[in-house]
Amino acid sequence: MALRKHVIGTFERVFQSYGFLPWETPTLEYAETFDGKSSEEAQTLMYRFADRGGREVALRYDLTVPLARVIGMHPDLPMPFKRYHIAPVWRAERPQRGRFREFWQCDVDTVGTAQPSADAEILAVVSECLTAVGFSTYRIALNNRKTLSALARYSGASPGQAGHIYRSIDKLSKIGADGVRAELLNAGLAAEASDRVLELVSIEGENAEVLDTLERYLAADSEGVSGVREMRAVLDLLPCFGVEPRACTVDPALARGLDYYTGIVFETLVEEPKVGSVTGGGRYDDLVGAFAGRPLPTVGTSLGLERIMEVLEELHLTPAPRVSADVLVTVWDENALPNALTLSMELRLAGVPTEVYLGAPGNLRRQLTHADKLGIPLTILAGPDEHARDEVTVRDMVTGEQRPVARHGAATHLRAMIAATQETPA
Amino acid sequence: MALRKHVIGTFERVFQSYGFLPWETPTLEYAETFDGKSSEEAQTLMYRFADRGGREVALRYDLTVPLARVIGMHPDLPMPFKRYHIAPVWRAERPQRGRFREFWQCDVDTVGTAQPSADAEILAVVSECLTAVGFSTYRIALNNRKTLSALARYSGASPGQAGHIYRSIDKLSKIGADGVRAELLNAGLAAEASDRVLELVSIEGENAEVLDTLERYLAADSEGVSGVREMRAVLDLLPCFGVEPRACTVDPALARGLDYYTGIVFETLVEEPKVGSVTGGGRYDDLVGAFAGRPLPTVGTSLGLERIMEVLEELHLTPAPRVSADVLVTVWDENALPNALTLSMELRLAGVPTEVYLGAPGNLRRQLTHADKLGIPLTILAGPDEHARDEVTVRDMVTGEQRPVARHGAATHLRAMIAATQETPA
Numbered sequence: 001m002a003l004r005k006h007v008i009g010t011f012e013r014v015f016q017s018y019g020f021l022p023w024e025t026p027t028l029e030y031a032e033t034f035d036g037k038s039s040e041e042a043q044t045l046m047y048r049f050a051d052r053g054g055r056e057v058a059l060r061y062d063l064t065v066p067l068a069r070v071i072g073m074h075p076d077l078p079m080p081f082k083r084y085h086i087a088p089v090w091r092a093e094r095p096q097r098g099r100f101r102e103f104w105q106c107d108v109d110t111v112g113t114a115q116p117s118a119d120a121e122i123l124a125v126v127s128e129c130l131t132a133v134g135f136s137t138y139r140i141a142l143n144n145r146k147t148l149s150a151l152a153r154y155s156g157a158s159p160g161q162a163g164h165i166y167r168s169i170d171k172l173s174k175i176g177a178d179g180v181r182a183e184l185l186n187a188g189l190a191a192e193a194s195d196r197v198l199e200l201v202s203i204e205g206e207n208a209e210v211l212d213t214l215e216r217y218l219a220a221d222s223e224g225v226s227g228v229r230e231m232r233a234v235l236d237l238l239p240c241f242g243v244e245p246r247a248c249t250v251d252p253a254l255a256r257g258l259d260y261y262t263g264i265v266f267e268t269l270v271e272e273p274k275v276g277s278v279t280g281g282g283r284y285d286d287l288v289g290a291f292a293g294r295p296l297p298t299v300g301t302s303l304g305l306e307r308i309m310e311v312l313e314e315l316h317l318t319p320a321p322r323v324s325a326d327v328l329v330t331v332w333d334e335n336a337l338p339n340a341l342t343l344s345m346e347l348r349l350a351g352v353p354t355e356v357y358l359g360a361p362g363n364l365r366r367q368l369t370h371a372d373k374l375g376i377p378l379t380i381l382a383g384p385d386e387h388a389r390d391e392v393t394v395r396d397m398v399t400g401e402q403r404p405v406a407r408h409g410a411a412t413h414l415r416a417m418i419a420a421t422q423e424t425p426a
Numbered sequence: 427m428a429l430r431k432h433v434i435g436t437f438e439r440v441f442q443s444y445g446f447l448p449w450e451t452p453t454l455e456y457a458e459t460f461d462g463k464s465s466e467e468a469q470t471l472m473y474r475f476a477d478r479g480g481r482e483v484a485l486r487y488d489l490t491v492p493l494a495r496v497i498g499m500h501p502d503l504p505m506p507f508k509r510y511h512i513a514p515v516w517r518a519e520r521p522q523r524g525r526f527r528e529f530w531q532c533d534v535d536t537v538g539t540a541q542p543s544a545d546a547e548i549l550a551v552v553s554e555c556l557t558a559v560g561f562s563t564y565r566i567a568l569n570n571r572k573t574l575s576a577l578a579r580y581s582g583a584s585p586g587q588a589g590h591i592y593r594s595i596d597k598l599s600k601i602g603a604d605g606v607r608a609e610l611l612n613a614g615l616a617a618e619a620s621d622r623v624l625e626l627v628s629i630e631g632e633n634a635e636v637l638d639t640l641e642r643y644l645a646a647d648s649e650g651v652s653g654v655r656e657m658r659a660v661l662d663l664l665p666c667f668g669v670e671p672r673a674c675t676v677d678p679a680l681a682r683g684l685d686y687y688t689g690i691v692f693e694t695l696v697e698e699p700k701v702g703s704v705t706g707g708g709r710y711d712d713l714v715g716a717f718a719g720r721p722l723p724t725v726g727t728s729l730g731l732e733r734i735m736e737v738l739e740e741l742h743l744t745p746a747p748r749v750s751a752d753v754l755v756t757v758w759d760e761n762a763l764p765n766a767l768t769l770s771m772e773l774r775l776a777g778v779p780t781e782v783y784l785g786a787p788g789n790l791r792r793q794l795t796h797a798d799k800l801g802i803p804l805t806i807l808a809g810p811d812e813h814a815r816d817e818v819t820v821r822d823m824v825t826g827e828q829r830p831v832a833r834h835g836a837a838t839h840l841r842a843m844i845a846a847t848q849e850t851p852a
Contacts, residue, residue, distance in 0.1 A: 001448045017774045019751030019781025019802075022427045026528050027453070027485075027514060049475030052518040059453075078799035080784045088453060092478040102452050110784060117763060118784040240767035242775075325445030337543060341666035348443045349668075355445025358506045358536060358544040373504035376445075 003309050004104070008086055010132045011106055011303065015084040018125055020108055023083035025066035031056040037065045037287065039259055045091040045101075059090040063107040064260075064287070064300070071111055072291030079112030079296075086305070109300030111288055116233035119264050119283060119299050123234065123248060124241030126268055126279050126301055133308065134317035137272040140247055143254035144231050145261045145282070147214060150224025151252070154217060155196040157189050164189070166255035169201045173253070177202060201253035207235055210250045230263060260284040264299070275311050279303045325355040326418050328371040332383045334361050339382065343392070343410065350411035352418060371397055377421065378414065382407075429735050430530070434512050436558045437532055437729065441510040444551055446534055449509035451492035457482040463491045463713065465685055471517040471527075485516040489533040490686075490713070490726070497537055498717030505538030505722075512731070535726030537714055542659035545690050545709060545725050549660065549674060550667035552694055552705050552727055559734065560743035563698040566673055569680035570657050571687045571708070573640060576650025577678070580643060581622040583615050590615070592681035595627045599679070603628060627679035633661055636676045656689060686710040690725070701737050705729045751781040752844050754797040758809045760787050765808065769818070769836065776837035778844060797823055803847065804840065808833075 012022070031048050038046075038061060047059040060066050063085045071077065086106045093101050108125055110118045123140055130138050152162040164187035168180045175183070177198055184194040203213050211228050218224030231250060238248060248266075256265045263283030270278050281301025288296040311317075329344045331337050340356050347354040355376065357367045364381065371379045381393040381402070391404045394414065405413045438448075457474045464472075464487060473485040486492050489511050497503065512532045519527050534551055536544040549566055556564050578588040590613035594606045601609070603624050610620040629639050637654050644650030657676060664674060674692075682691045689709030696704050707727025714722040737743075755770045757763050766782050773780040781802065783793045790807065797805045807819040807828070817830045820840065831839045 001450055005448055016751075017779045019754075019779060019800075021750060021800075022431055024427060028516075028528060047475070047477070049473070051473070078796050080796075082781070082784075090454070102454060113784045113786075115784055115786065117757075117767065117782070120767075121782070121784065237764070237767060240764045240771065242771050324447060325442075328445075331543075338663070338666045341543065341546075341663060345666065345668050353443045353445060355508070356543070356547070358508075358539045358541055358547065360539075360541065370504050370506075374445075374447075 003312065004305065007133055007305060007309055007312070008106070011086065011129050012084070014125060014129050014132055015108055018082070018121065020082045020084045020125075022085070023067075023070075024085055024087065025060070025063065025070050027060060027087075028057045029060055029066055029069065031058040033069050034058060034061065034065055037068070037260075037290070038062070039257070045093055047090050047092050061091060062089055063087065063105050063302070064109075064284075067107070067109060067111075068288040068291045071288050071296065072293070075292070077111075080118060081111045082109070083111075084108040104305040106303040106305050107300060108303075109298055111298045112296050114263075114283075114285065114297040116230060117237055119230070119234045120237035120241060122281065122299050122301050123238060123266065124243050126266075126281075126303065127241075127243045127247055129303060130268060130278070130308075133312060134315075135270065135311075138247075138268050138270050138278070139249060140266055140268050141251040141254045142231060142234070142248055142264060142266045143251055144227035144264050146223045146227030146230070146263060147218065147252065148227075148255060150218045150221040150227065151197065151200050153221060154200065154224070155189070155193040157193045157197075161187060161189055161193075165197055167257075169197065169253045170255040170257075172201060203252055207245070207248075207250045210252065211235075214250075214252060227263070234264060256280060256282060258282075258284075260287045262286055266301070270311055272315075275307065275314075277304075278307045278311065324374045324376050325353040326376070327352055327354045327378045327380060327414060328367065328374075328376045329354060329356040329380045330364055330367040330382075331357050331361040332364070332381070336382060336387075337361055339387075340380075343380065343382075343407075346411045347414060350415050352411065352415055368395070368397070378417065380410075380414075429738065430731065433559055433731060433735055433738070434532070437512065437555050438510070440551060440555050440558055441534055444508070444547065446508045446510045446551075448511070449493075449496075450511055450513065451486070451489065451496050453486055453513075454483045455486055455492055455495065457484040459495050460484060460487065460491055463494070463686075463716070464488070465683070471519055473516050473518050487517060488515055489513065489531050489728070490535075490710075493533070493535060493537075494714040494717045497714050497722065498719070501718070503537075506544060507537045508535070509537070510534040530731040532729040532731050533726060534729075535724055537724045538722050540689075540709075540711065540723035542656060543663055545656070545660045546663035546667060546669075548707065548725050548727050549664060549692065550669050552692075552707075552729070553667075553669045553673055555729060556694060556704070556734075559738060560741075561696065561737075564673075564694050564696050564704070565675060566692055566694050567677040567680045568657060568660070568674055568690060568692045569677055570653035570690050572649045572653030572656070572689065573644065573678070574653075574681060576644045576647040576653060577623065577626050579647060580626065580650070581615070581619040583619045583623075587613060587615055587619075591623055593683075595623065595679040596681040596683070598627055629678055633671070633674075633676045636678065637661075640676075640678060653689070660690060682706055682708060684708075684710075686713045688712055692727070696737055699737070699740060701733065701740075703730075704733045704737065750800045750802050751779040752802070753778055753780045753804045753806060753840060754793065754800075754802045755780060755782040755806045756790055756793040756797075756808075757783050757787040758790070758807070762808060762813075763787055765813075766806075769806065769808075769833075772837045773840060776841050778837065778841055794821070794823070804843065806836075806840075 042061050046061045051057045088102045089105050091101045152165050168183040172180050181194050203210050215228045261282040262285040265282035267277040268279040283299040285297035288298045329340045331340045344354045344356040377397050379395045386392055390407045392407055392410050393402050394405050395402045468487045472487045477483045514528045515531050517527045578591050594609040598606050607620050629636050637658055641654045687708040688711040691708035693703040694705040709725040711723040714724045755766045757766045770780045770782040803823050805821045812818050816833045818833055818836055819828050820831050821828045
C-alpha cells in the first residue's frame with residue numbers, strides 16, 4: 001500500500017504540474033456503452049451482470065471508453081481538455097481462488113486537439129513520471145498507425161490481412177524475423193509480401209535515418225508519409241520538454257493491440273530487467289468523437305501501476321516509503337496514559353506523525369516490539385524517574401541509543417531530530 | 427473532483443498524523459464472505475453476480491466486513507493495528523437512469539484493543555477531521571450498546587423486543603417522545619415498559635449528570651453499569667486529545683442501525699444546517715475476531731464523504747480548491763511553439779503547475795477564454811514585440827492587468843507572483 005501511495009502521489013504531482021485535472025468516471029457502466037467500442041477480447045473478459053432495474057451493467061474494463069462516454073455527455077468542456085484518472089479496472093482472466101482480476105490503471109489523456117505538441121507532451125509526461133519514481137533505463141518506442149497501414153498496403157497483402165500483419169510484427173523482438181515470417185506465411189501472406197513487411201520493420205538506425213528511409217519506401221502512400229511526418233514533428237518537440245532525443249526511438253514494428261488507435265502509438269520498455277512495456281498509449285481520434293457526435297481527436301496513455309511497482313521493488317529503485325508514524329509514545333502504566341496522550345497531541349500539532357500505544361498500558365517490551373514491527377524509528381519512554389525529573393527518554397529504534405529530553409519543549413526537540421534523520425540520504 | 431480530492435487529502439493527513447496506515451481491500455468479495463456478517467438490508471442491497479469460475483461474488487457493500495476478512499488472513503499483523511481506507515462502495519438502492527448507487531466511504535479503525543484510549547482516539551480523529559475541513563458547529567453524540575441492552579432489560583420488555591426499542595428510540599429527535607411511545611406500543615410493548623424506555627432516553631443534562639443518572643437507574647445491571655463506565659472513561663480522556671468536552675454529548679437515545687456494535691456507538695451531527703449525521707461508528711468487538719478465530723476487539727468509524735462534501739458546498743465552508751494549473755502559456759503562432767514549450771518546462775521545474783495551450787496556435791482570444799474556463803489565474807503572452815525585447819507579458823486573468831517581465835528569470839518572477847497570491851486570504 002505504501003509503495004502504491006508513493007507511486008500514485010508522484011504521478012499525480014507530475015500530471016498536475018502539466019495542468020492535467022483529476023476527473024473520475026464510475027466503476028459501473030451500462031454494458032451497451034462498450035458495444036462496438038471495445039475489442040472482442042474485452043467483451044469476453046468483461047464482468048457483466050444485471051442491475052436491480054434489470055439492465056445489463058459492466059465493471060469498467062479500462063478507463064478510456066468510460067472517459068469517451070462522459071466527455072460525450074459534457075459538450076461545454078473547455079478544449080483541449082486534459083485529465084488523469086487512477087483507479088482499478090476489472091478483467092475476468094483465469095480466476096483463481098482468492099484472486100480477482102482487479103488491477104489499477106493510471107490514465108492521462110488530452111482530448112480535443114490533433115496538434116503534435118499534445119502528443120509530445122504525453123510522451124514528456126510519461127518520461128517524467130518514470131524518472132520521478134526512479135527509473136533510468138527505459139526507452140520509449142514510437143510508431144504510427146498511419147505508417148503501419150501504409151506498410152500493409154506497401155507489402156501488397158490484401159486489406160483483410162492487415163490485422164495479421166500488425167499482430168505478427170508486434171512480436172518481432174520476441175520471436176525474431178524468422179518467427180514473424182513464419183506467422184505471416186501461415187496467415188496466408190504471399191512470400192513476397194512477407195519479405196516486404198520484414199524489409200520495412202527491420203529498418204534500423206538513428207530516428208532521423210529510420211524516418212527518412214520509411215518515407216522513401218512509402219513515398220507513394222500519402223497516409224504513410226503523413227504518419228512519418230507526424231512522428232518527425234513529435235520528435236522535434238521533445239527537447240523543448242527536456243526529453244533527451246535518445247529516450248525515444250522509432251520502432252517500425254511497434255503495433256499495439258487496441259483497435260482504436262489512429263496516429264502515433266508508443267510503449268515504454270524497461271530494459272533492465274527486461275520486463276517489457278510498463279506504459280502504452282497513442283492517438284485515437286475517432287473513439288471520443290463517436291460518443292460526442294463531433295470530431296474530438298485525442299491522445300493518451302496508460303501507465304501500468306502494478307507492473308511499475310513490481311519493477312521498482314525488484315530493482316530496489318525506490319526507498320521503502322514509510323507511512324507509519326515517526327514516533328511511538330509508549331505508556332508506562334495506566335496513570336501515565338493522560339500524559340502520554342497529551343504529549344502525542346503536542347507532537348502532532350508540531351507536525352510529527354505520532355502513534356500512542358493503544359494496547360494495555362505497561363509491558364514496555366511489547367510496546368517497543370510494536371514500534372519495530374511498524375518501522376517507527378523513535379519511541380518515547382516516560383516512567384516515574386523521568387516524571388520526577390520532568391523529562392522523557394527518546395529511544396532511537398535503529399541504534400538502540402536512549403537520551404533524556406526535557407518534557408517541556410520535547411515536541412520541538414523531536415521535530416528537529418526527525419528533520420535531521422530525513423536529511424540523511426537513504 | 428477537486429473538492430473530493432481536497433477532503434480526502436485533508437483526512438489522510440489527519441489519519442497519518444495519528445499513525446493510521448493506508449490499507450486497502452479489493453472491490454469484489456466472494457458473496458459468502460458477507461453471509462451472517464451483514465444485515466438483511468445489506469444482503470438485499472448488495473450487487474451479487476457469478477464470476478467466470480461460477481462462484482458468486484459481490485461488490486463490497488461497506489469497508490468493514492472486507493477489513494475483518496483480510497485481518498483474519500494476516501495473523502501476524504502488529505496489534506493494535508490502525509488502518510484507514512477511502513474508497514467507493516455499492517448499494518443497489520432505487521436505480522435511476524444514468525445513476526448507479528456508487529458512493530465513497532472513508533473508514534478508520536483500530537483493531538486488537540479494548541482500551542478506552544482507542545475509543546477516545548477515534549473520536550478525536552473524527553473531531554479533528556471535521557475541524558480540518560472547516561466545520562465548527564458539529565456535535566458528537568455518544569452512547570453505548572451495553573447501556574442500551576440494559577435499558578431494554580430495565581424496561582421489562584421481552585428480549586425479542588430489544589430491536590424494536592433500538593429502532594424506535596433512534597428516531598426520538600425526529601418523531602418526539604409521543605412518536606416513540608406510539609411506535610413502542612405498536613410493536614407490542616406494554617405501556618409501562620414504554621414509559622420506562624422513555625424515562626431513560628429522556629435524561630438530559632451535562633454528561634456527568636446524565637451518566638450518573640443512568641448508572642443509578644441501571645445499578646442492578648452489571649453490563650449497563652460497565653457501559654456507563656466505558657463512556658465515562660472515554661469522555662475523561664478526550665481533553666488529552668484536545669477535544670473540548672462540550673463537543674461530545676451523551677445521548678441515551680442513540681442506537682445506530684448496525685447489528686455488530688458491542689460497546690460505544692457515536693454519530694457526528696452537523697447542526698447548522700440540520701443535515702443529520704455525517705459520521706458514525708462504534709466499537710464492534712466480535713466481527714473481526716469471527717474471521718480471525720481469536721478475540722480482536724475493534725473500534726472504528728465511517729466518515730460520509732458525499733454528505734460531508736454536500737454540507738461543505740452548501741455552507742461555502744471550503745474555499746473552492748483549485749487543481750488546474752497556475753499559469754497558461756499561450757502560443758502566439760506556430761513559430762513561437764518551441765519557446766512556449768521551453769518556458770512552460772522552466773516554470774514546472776520552478777514548481778509552478780503550468781499548462782501550455784495545446785490547441786491550434788494563434789487566436790489568442792480563444793486561448794484566454796480557455797484559461798478563464800479552467801480558472802487559471804495567470805497567462806503568458808509572447809509575440810514578436812516581446813521576443814524582440816527578450817520579454818514576456820504576464821496577464822492577471824482576474825484584473826486583466828498586463829505587465830512585461832524579462833524572459834530570463836520569468837520562472838522566478840512568476841513563482842513569486844503566485845506565492846504572493848496564495849498568501850492573500852480567500
